[in-house]
Amino acid sequence: MATKGKTMNILITGGAGYIGSVVTEECVAAGHNTFVIDNLVSGHKWMVHPNSEFYEADIRNTPVVNQILQKNRIEAVIHMAAFSVVGDSMSGPYGYYDNNVSGGLLLLDAMRESGVKKIIFSSTAAVYGEPEEQPIEESVELRPTNAYGETKLAFEKALKWFDYAHGIKYTILRYFNAAGASQRCGELHKPETHLIPLVLEVARGRIPVLQIYGNDYPTKDGTCIRDYVHVRDLARAHILGLESLEKGSDVYNLGSGRGFTVREVIDAARKVTDRLIPVIYSDRRDGDPPILVASPAKIIQKLGWTPDYSDLTSMIESAWKWGNDHHHLAKASGEPRW
Template identity: 45%
Template sequence: MSKAKYLVTGGAGYVGGVVAAHLLEAGHAVTVLDDLSTGFAESVPAGAEFIEGRVHDAARWLDGSYDAVLHFAAFSQVGESVQQPQKYYENNIAGSEALLAAMREAGVRRLVFSSTAAVYGEPAVVPIPESAPTEPGNPYGVSKLAVDRLIAEESRTHGLAAASLRYFNVAGAHGEQGERHDPESHLIPLVLQVALGRRESIAVYGDDYPTPDGTCVRDYIHVADLAEAHLLALDALTPGEHLVCNLGNGNGFSVREVVETVRKVTGHPVPEVAAPRRPGDPAVLVASAETARERLGWVPARPELADIVADAWEFARRHAGREATA
């Protein structure tokens, strides 16, 4: 990949920040655009230019000097999307429409979009291929699928070279950048909060699923592996094509396996509390990432759950220590 200049929307967030760091490490120039509504200024990697602003206003800053845009600026809490769907449609869909228009006006014709496995809803086939029906079960997934379709149309009608990367469960950390949402809803950081003594127990929502231990099975991918896929996607972009790739390890781990792995990695007890199933929780969500392997040449380098948890644990301990001394 030759040296280039990239705009990273949402680059003060978890995944966007790690991707921005990887771009900088590869020698590229990076500008982060983020309104800090869910991100953190300190998550913007050193060496990146930072613009505090909304993606809706990208036309104010986007010009022909940029080689591509990597778009992460979205709200992503499933539960909140059910309670406030209009918030998700206005930010995720309208913001992306404005970004696509700004890119067209500026002549920036390459885009990598942060999509999600939530577009599939309850899967009919596991592992899930990109050809699976897209029937999202919540407004978050609806909003992301709508943007995928907007991008496909932009590629067809205006020659945009684009890729939508559909993530499964992202976890782990990269250096000083790790997962911290408010409120936190992801399993690994929640279990680590128990290990840190910040939460009394972890709720296990349903233990009677048709899985080996009765708990839900999910596909976990290390955030650094995810970031590397974005750099590979930039090289694979083709004018007029909207490439869609699932990103996952292709195998799954149950809730109980995650909890037990946290116990082993941290050396701390993690009490479990049984809770009823959550409506709409599929028993198994596992990716088929064959398209990413074939088109991007991407193979996860950190597929072991223990390695993912260990990196997340190191970040959680460092962050907790900084909070304690602040």
């Protein structure tokens, strides 16, 4: 993809992670110079784009961050480094505030000191909590029901005041559920808690049975409904978000606008893989809202974003193919279960 705007030097925090590695690919394809900082707490060195300069470091290491920003004349930051397991945030909120809020603030202040005026922030549907109105628009009241969502919201609020005080322009992208893979990069969290990769691990026989948390939600089959967006579509939105910063700061939902129940995802995965996927039901998890479906109307209208891969089957197919093709790399790097 050729770039519409000028070539930029972009620092991607969390660029060794699932979404960060695919966002880096999109930035490289758009002609930007990319630099990745990642402490590999949940990322993978082999997923860092080969054309990117990689710094294995923590975003809370301010001297290193300042050096990266200044030496490379960074013009924009895409901030994706974070902890993002809802259950962990409920049992250990300190780590979530330390990484997602304090870490984010240290990064923002380093940007201020180095004169970097643009940031794209990976936020989440978890900032909404459990709104009754579905699909969810950006204007809905923000009432997170878990500590993870609270930490993301706290950083969203800080962005507003850093813009006011220091002119740092931001695009906040509130992702719903990223899914699928590019040819080179896919979903491999440590530990994995996301539905599609877990379902596929059961299909491969690496996990004996899939645990479904709750079958008594007020949905058509009793399981939770989520909105899945292909990671490549999601990555493209970052390029549009960067270009839109010329017009000022804003916040957008990033989802497909369609919801699927957990059981629908499993049925689709059974068809794609042609494998049995045994399941057991257990109690609901703390902080899991019954339905989260985005209204993507704003990002479609204002940024001209449209998803290329909106059907669930193609997302699962790309994740399945990626897992089959990259099995050896994951195994060689000592990934558990591979």
